[in-house]
Amino acid sequence: xxxxxxxxxxxxxxxxxxxxxxxxxxxxxxEMSSALNPALTGVMYDTRLIGSYRTQWGKVSAAYRTFxxxxxxxxxxxxxxxxxxxxxxxxxxxMAGDAKLGNLNPNLGITAVQKINKQMKVSAGISGGFMYKTxxxxxxxxxxxxxxxxxxxxxxxxxxEVPRSAISSYDVGGxxxxxxxxxxxxxxSKDGNKLNIGAAAYHYNIPNNSFFVTSEKLKTxxxxxxxxxxxxxxxxNAIMPSVIYMRQGTSSELMIGALFKFILSDQSIRTNIRxxxxxxxxxxxxxxxxxxxTILWQxxxxxxxLSYDINVSALTPxxxxxxxxxxxxxxxxxxxYGKNLGRSNSKASY
Numbered sequence: 001x002x003x004x005x006x007x008x009x010x011x012x013x014x015x016x017x018x019x020x021x022x023x024x025x026x027x028x029x030x031e032m033s034s035a036l037n038p039a040l041t042g043v044m045y046d047t048r049l050i051g052s053y054r055t056q057w058g059k060v061s062a063a064y065r066t067f068x069x070x071x072x073x074x075x076x077x078x079x080x081x082x083x084x085x086x087x088x089x090x091x092x093x094x095m096a097g098d099a100k101l102g103n104l105n106p107n108l109g110i111t112a113v114q115k116i117n118k119q120m121k122v123s124a125g126i127s128g129g130f131m132y133k134t135x136x137x138x139x140x141x142x143x144x145x146x147x148x149x150x151x152x153x154x155x156x157x158x159x160x161e162v163p164r165s166a167i168s169s170y171d172v173g174g175x176x177x178x179x180x181x182x183x184x185x186x187x188x189s190k191d192g193n194k195l196n197i198g199a200a201a202y203h204y205n206i207p208n209n210s211f212f213v214t215s216e217k218l219k220t221x222x223x224x225x226x227x228x229x230x231x232x233x234x235x236x237n238a239i240m241p242s243v244i245y246m247r248q249g250t251s252s253e254l255m256i257g258a259l260f261k262f263i264l265s266d267q268s269i270r271t272n273i274r275x276x277x278x279x280x281x282x283x284x285x286x287x288x289x290x291x292x293x294t295i296l297w298q299x300x301x302x303x304x305x306l307s308y309d310i311n312v313s314a315l316t317p318x319x320x321x322x323x324x325x326x327x328x329x330x331x332x333x334x335x336x337y338g339k340n341l342g343r344s345n346s347k348a349s350y
Contacts (some may be wrong), residue, residue: 056324191321
């Protein structure tokens with residue numbers, strides 16, 4: 001048997017088990033805040049719609065695909081003064097491997113935001129939703145079903161029967177976040193440094209996670225994250241560092257990196273004819289797993305992000321360093337920061 005096929009079998013078994021025990025993840029994790037920390041909802045954007053698509057491991061097995069769509073809306077009222085609420089709705093869909101192991105996960109969330117002063121905010125958010133997992137074991141083929149000439153699905157596989165093809169449960173998560181943002185009017189201002197530091201936990205209720213044994217539960221996922229914008233002196237450009245650490249059961253993930261943002265144009269002060277735009281390039285490193293080159297293009301109300309996981313783990317001989325492509329699209333209702341709003345109130349794509 002070829003080495004690639006051996007790796008493919010090992011990968012399929014390992015990733016299906018891992019997929020069942022762990023959550024999805026996005027390489028552009030700072031964009032999909034609904035999957036990172038519920039407390040981020042409404043902190044940096046009044047209204048936002050975002051979609052992500054990710055495919056991986058196509059070189060050694062049936063591609064693993066993840067779809068995600070999220071909507072966020074801040075709810076402000078003069079009676080709340082410096083405080084406000086934000087609501088979010090998201091839906092994620094996964095499809096993994098030859099067994100078509102799928103996960104459908106719709107969620108709703110609410111966040112409370114407290115302004116400390118013009119530059120600082122603290123927030124706390126919770127999310128709740130529904131988890132629905134499916135598997136199609138009939139799509140798998142086994143050695144015992146080969147009759148010497150061809151695959152014969154009528155032959156017994158010799159494998160244990162899967163008692164259930166679908167499981168469902170509810171899911172609860174929550175988090176806290178601290179936001180610091182210097183006041184500025186436009187993206188090219190030199191006082192636009194920004195910082196987010198947060199912590200979150202998902203699966204508080206430890207939902208059921210097995211097609212075989214009802215007592216097997218999905219472990220709580222703990223998240224620590226930090227990200228920011230650091231303006232480069234005497235320029236309109238910035239460095240955007242980020243780091244995330246996640247732990248779920250015995251598995252953990254550390255990812256660190258940065259993007260270099262180049263301002264292409266700023267918004268017209270009076271006419272609004274010229275639109276703001278920026279281009280960012282950089283990457284992330286997922287510890288002992290992958291290098292992730294990333295680019296981000298932002299124009300007016302829109303943003304497009306592309307990243308590609310280059311595998312550097314023990315699976316490199318089979319994957320040929322090809323991990324996964326991720327595409328992110330984002331839309332915001334307003335492109336500019338607006339007078340006296342400050343970056344922490346920004347509705348821009350920046």
